[in-house]
Amino acid sequence: MDLTSSEEILINYSITFNSVGKNLEYLQIPLTHIQSATHDFSNEYRIANFPDGYAFYRAELEHYDKENPSSKRHNTVLIKRYPYGNKSYGEKEFLTELEILSGGVKHTNIINLLGFCFEDSEMILVIDNFSNGFLNDYLGNLKDKRVLNWEKRLKICIDVAHALRYIHYEMEDQKMIINRDICSYNIGLDENLEAKIVNFWWSVFLPPNQEDDALYLDLMGRNYYIDPEYKKTKRESDVYGFGVVLFEILCGRLAFDPIYKKESDIGLAHVARRSFSTGSLEEMIDPIIKEEIGENKFVLNRGPNKDSLHTFITIAHQCVAETQDQRPTMKVVVKELEKALFFQVSHCSKFS
Incomplete structure (x- = not known):
């Protein structure tokens, strides 16, 4: 049988994960099935379209059960469509993601691969549905961030921290992944x-x-989340990006919000570091959280506890340190964030 160019690429691509040497045919989904499910990628099914050109669609789709390849399932999934001819999200990136998600990465806080399509110019991953969108939707005010009270924000941070600790330290056979786009x-x-x-x-x-x-790698990532020492990429590079996310969640604004760009070309991270050192960081906290605090700070049972905020701010500041050797490991980050949640839950229980 003659192979298509896509099949040749899949076969010839250098597989770095030992566990990915298996046959992935059972995960392949015909393009016609995806086109039918999305009415040929109709805007009606599109849930997110990013400036870089890739898009997400939500649809009902039949796919193979990864845990039981002999059977099929039919449920709501997300269809991640890579843009054709994009320099940042091309063939190499698609295959890298396919390798990683099919290669033994399994964690409740990491998306699960259900299938893929690699036909003609289409590069598509089919993944678990997540119905509440992306975190940036809330921080960018596309969705009401009032649903994210302080306790929920802490839990989101802890979820991501657990996933990063897993890929940095807890994978099978002592493997490790650096995400580079937190x-x-x-x-x-x-x-x-x-x-x-x-x-x-x-x-x-x-x-x-x-x-x-x-690892001495080319610059990749989004400007306002990139490790200042990116030229020597290590696990600490992910820690830095995560630190920026922590401050976004604390302040309720995206890292490149104009309010931060007025003060610094690199946005939130620099402004947060400077405010921490001058003792004025509290002024940057999301007003919605301050509303939870009330007139007499830290007294409402629904608002942030003072010890919880202090613990959170301290570890977030350590994460965005300018040099890698000053940043904590994700093991330490998880411990401190869980401590912040403990303070918050204990505080709320006193008033329940």
């Missing part, structure tokens, strides 16, 4: 507002015993 656009929220890392297109995989070596 930002609010890369965090999906499901029906329970549980957070999931969505994109792995710029990720790099490190085999065992190489975890502390820096």
Whole structure:
């Protein structure tokens, strides 16, 4: 049988994950099925269209059950369509993401791959549905961020932190992944507002015993989330991007909001560091959170507890340190965020 160019690429592409050497045919979904489910990618089914050209669609689609390849399931899924001819999100990025998501990455806070399509000029991943959109939708005021009280914001942060700790330290066979694109656009929220890392297109995989070596890679990522020491990419590069997300959640604004760009070309991270050092960071906190606090600060049972806020702000500031050796590991970050949640839950229980 003659192979299509797409099939040849899949076969010839250098597989770096040992566990991905398996046959992925059972995950392939014909393009005609996806076109039919989305009415040929109609805007009616599009839930997100990013400036870089890639888009997400929500539709009912029959796909193979990853846990039981001999059977099929029919349910609501998200269809992630890569743009054709895009330099940032092309063939290499699509195949990298396919490798990672099909190669043993399994965590409740990482999106699950259900299938893929690689036909003609189309590059598509079919993933779990997350019905509450992306974190940036709330911070960008496309959705009402009032639904995200302080406790819910803490839980979203902890979800992402658990996922990062997993890919940095807890994968099977001591493998490790550096995501390289941790930002609010890369965090999906499901029906329970549980957070999931969505994109792995710029990720790099490190085999065992190489975890502390820096990778000298081309600049990738979104300007306002990029590690200042990106030229020696390590796990600490993800920590920095996550730190920016922590401050976005605290302040209720995206990192590149004009209010921050007026003060710094690199946006929120620089402004937050400076405000922390001058003791004025509290002025940057999301007014919605301040409303929860009330006139006498930190007294309302629904608002942030003082110790919770202090713990959160301290670890967020450490994450966006300008040098990698000053940043905490994700193990430490998880511990501190869970401590912040403990303070908050304990505070609320006193008033319940």
